[in-house]
Amino acid sequence: MTRLIVAAAQMGPVARHEPRSAAVARMVALMRAAHARGARLVVFPELALTSFFPRWILEGDALEAWFEGPLPGPEARPLFETAAALGVGFVLGYAERTADGRHFNSALLVGADGQVIGRYRKVHLPGHDAPQPGRAFQHLEKRYFLPGDLGFPVFPAFGARLGMLICNDRRWPEAWRCLGLQGAELVCLGYNTPLDHTGHAEIDSLSAFHNHLSMQAGAYQNALWVVAAAKCGREEGSDMLGQSAIIAPSGQIVAMAAGLDDEVICAEIDLGMGRRYRETIFDLARHREPGAYRLIVERKGAGDPLPLSPAARGA
Amino acid sequence: MTRLIVAAAQMGPVARHEPRSAAVARMVALMRAAHARGARLVVFPELALTSFFPRWILEGDALEAWFEGPLPGPEARPLFETAAALGVGFVLGYAERTADGRHFNSALLVGADGQVIGRYRKVHLPGHDAPQPGRAFQHLEKRYFLPGDLGFPVFPAFGARLGMLICNDRRWPEAWRCLGLQGAELVCLGYNTPLDHTGHAEIDSLSAFHNHLSMQAGAYQNALWVVAAAKCGREEGSDMLGQSAIIAPSGQIVAMAAGLDDEVICAEIDLGMGRRYRETIFDLARHREPGAYRLIVERKGAGDPLPLSPAARGA
Numbered sequence: 001m002t003r004l005i006v007a008a009a010q011m012g013p014v015a016r017h018e019p020r021s022a023a024v025a026r027m028v029a030l031m032r033a034a035h036a037r038g039a040r041l042v043v044f045p046e047l048a049l050t051s052f053f054p055r056w057i058l059e060g061d062a063l064e065a066w067f068e069g070p071l072p073g074p075e076a077r078p079l080f081e082t083a084a085a086l087g088v089g090f091v092l093g094y095a096e097r098t099a100d101g102r103h104f105n106s107a108l109l110v111g112a113d114g115q116v117i118g119r120y121r122k123v124h125l126p127g128h129d130a131p132q133p134g135r136a137f138q139h140l141e142k143r144y145f146l147p148g149d150l151g152f153p154v155f156p157a158f159g160a161r162l163g164m165l166i167c168n169d170r171r172w173p174e175a176w177r178c179l180g181l182q183g184a185e186l187v188c189l190g191y192n193t194p195l196d197h198t199g200h201a202e203i204d205s206l207s208a209f210h211n212h213l214s215m216q217a218g219a220y221q222n223a224l225w226v227v228a229a230a231k232c233g234r235e236e237g238s239d240m241l242g243q244s245a246i247i248a249p250s251g252q253i254v255a256m257a258a259g260l261d262d263e264v265i266c267a268e269i270d271l272g273m274g275r276r277y278r279e280t281i282f283d284l285a286r287h288r289e290p291g292a293y294r295l296i297v298e299r300k301g302a303g304d305p306l307p308l309s310p311a312a313r314g315a
Numbered sequence: 316m317t318r319l320i321v322a323a324a325q326m327g328p329v330a331r332h333e334p335r336s337a338a339v340a341r342m343v344a345l346m347r348a349a350h351a352r353g354a355r356l357v358v359f360p361e362l363a364l365t366s367f368f369p370r371w372i373l374e375g376d377a378l379e380a381w382f383e384g385p386l387p388g389p390e391a392r393p394l395f396e397t398a399a400a401l402g403v404g405f406v407l408g409y410a411e412r413t414a415d416g417r418h419f420n421s422a423l424l425v426g427a428d429g430q431v432i433g434r435y436r437k438v439h440l441p442g443h444d445a446p447q448p449g450r451a452f453q454h455l456e457k458r459y460f461l462p463g464d465l466g467f468p469v470f471p472a473f474g475a476r477l478g479m480l481i482c483n484d485r486r487w488p489e490a491w492r493c494l495g496l497q498g499a500e501l502v503c504l505g506y507n508t509p510l511d512h513t514g515h516a517e518i519d520s521l522s523a524f525h526n527h528l529s530m531q532a533g534a535y536q537n538a539l540w541v542v543a544a545a546k547c548g549r550e551e552g553s554d555m556l557g558q559s560a561i562i563a564p565s566g567q568i569v570a571m572a573a574g575l576d577d578e579v580i581c582a583e584i585d586l587g588m589g590r591r592y593r594e595t596i597f598d599l600a601r602h603r604e605p606g607a608y609r610l611i612v613e614r615k616g617a618g619d620p621l622p623l624s625p626a627a628r629g630a
Binding site: 098108109116117118119120121123124125126147148149150151152153154155156161168171172173174175176177178180181182183197198199200202203206209210213214216217220221250251252276277278280281282283284285286287288289290292293294295296297298299300301302303304305306308309311312313314 | 518
């Protein structure tokens with residue numbers, strides 16, 4: 001039985017002109033607070049180093065300025081150095097510019113020695129690739145990022161099989177299942193969720209419910225732990241969801257942030273807890289029927305119902 | 316905008332020696348009560364005509380006696396006749412014996428004229444194919460039934476694209492997605508969930524939570540309505556979960572049974588409600604990335620993590 005104290009480091013707003021160094025200083029303080037509570041792994045939000053820039057229409061150098069080259073650069077270095085000094089690993093969401101100039105919404109997994117273990121690139125980009133008229137804030141992730149090209153990698157780290165997801169990925173059961181099918185025991189997830197994210201009040205008013213529902217279902221149906229950290233509060237006039245959470249393989253929320261600013265939540269988790277689920281109701285090898293699931297890879301969007309066999313027609 | 320009043324007809328226990336005719340008489344009464352509240356479609360539980368026989372070790376004729384040949388036979392006929400007389404359709408869970416002697420855990424969709432529209436056969440069979448020592452009740456669905464061979468059919472019925480799931484299917488996001496990818500707007504689901512279903516108290520004590528979590532996630536992530544009916548209460552000494560529910564495409568529970576006996580719950584549903592979700596956050600054609608999901612059909616059970624690309628290793 002491997003027990004591990006984990007932390008979600010929720011962050012309040014990062015202003016448009018706040019330098020990376022200021023955000024990093026806040027993150028270092030959060031990491032120290034988590035360490036003081038025994039945490040060995042700290043999860044930071046999606047795009048943690050800056051304001052959530054996909055809300056603005058940006059081009060050329062003005063867009064490029066939001067992206068990071070190889071990490072740690074000089075501004076993020078204190079975070080990596082603090083990790084190594086404290087012996088605390090972390091997951092960091094950031095806007096990645098590759099050596100060949102491509103852009104991804106990415107997360108880096110860093111070990112307790114401050115060295116990079118692995119990377120994930122967000123697969124499910126929400127929003128639009130063209131500005132939407134009449135909206136107070138845009139959501140241009142499809143314009144600014146490419147869909148992740150790394151699949152759903154799972155890393156041996158912190159005594160666990162560890163995967164990462166980013167924000168909108170959490171709504172897609174396919175993402176969780178691809179991790180579950182690789183035996184993931186722990187998923188680290190950062191998010192920025194503007195409270196006007198669909199532009200329809202009847203949906204957006206349920207953002208907090210949908211956030212937890214998606215993560216609790218992903219945790220339960222794949223028998224894994226989730227550590228999820230929000231960037232939240234009123235950022236440049238845009239209200240964003242908090243409620244960072246640590247969720248058990250049972251789907252139960254075992255820790256939750258109560259505020260809308262910088263806040264650490266911790267839990268001591270038993271990485272073996274999912275085993276009972278994987279041996280019974282979610283013994284995937286006994287219960288799944290992949291032959292019946294082909295539509296999941298054969299179709300992208302919804303289409304017409306498949307032709308009905310005579311037995312399905314009631315014969 | 317198509318509005319429809321739907322009902323879930325929860326049923327309390329059906330005793331081992333209770334004849335089909337007695338269960339059918341209860342179902343007729345439930346159907347009349349639903350009709351009096353304006354319902355045009357009534358969903359009955361899984362294996363509604365009998366006691367939940369997979370809890371017992373049965374063989375030969377003693378097993379065969381629990382299965383139905385072509386419906387309606389003489390005992391179920393009053394249900395079909397009442398449907399036609401009232402102009403109410405229904406979904407009925409039953410143990411199906413095919414003409415060539417195969418056994419399925421099935422559901423029949425019957426129109427408001429009392430004629431069969433379609434059939435579904437449960438894909439995800441829980442439990443075991445051999446008796447488990449030391450358990451007060453067995454769960455031998457894998458022994459008594461074949462996995463459904465009809466996929467996840469979707470029918471044009473009641474002004475909707477209508478699909479069916481049965482009990483354990485609801486825990487598997489693949490099942491919901493296969494319906495969602497065919498544009499399903501309404502899923503009818505019956506269940507029998509013994510409160511000792513895994514045999515581990517730390518899991519079983521969360522049965523009510525897991526029941527709703529799975530269905531709410533399936534509804535939300537596929538933007539469809541769910542009408543779910545339990546057979547519940549203490550049946551032959553086995554306690555079974557109630558909490559029949561009608562769930563909106565938002566994932567919200569809009570009606571729920573409060574008791575553990577025969578009970579009708581109704582809701583007037585707007586079949587168009589899911590459209591807003593399908594046009595925004597769950598526009599599957601814009602947001603899904605099937606190229607990243609291949610593991611879902613290529614693996615049945617969990618295996619080792621896939622090899623990591625250099626970029627996933629942080630290079």
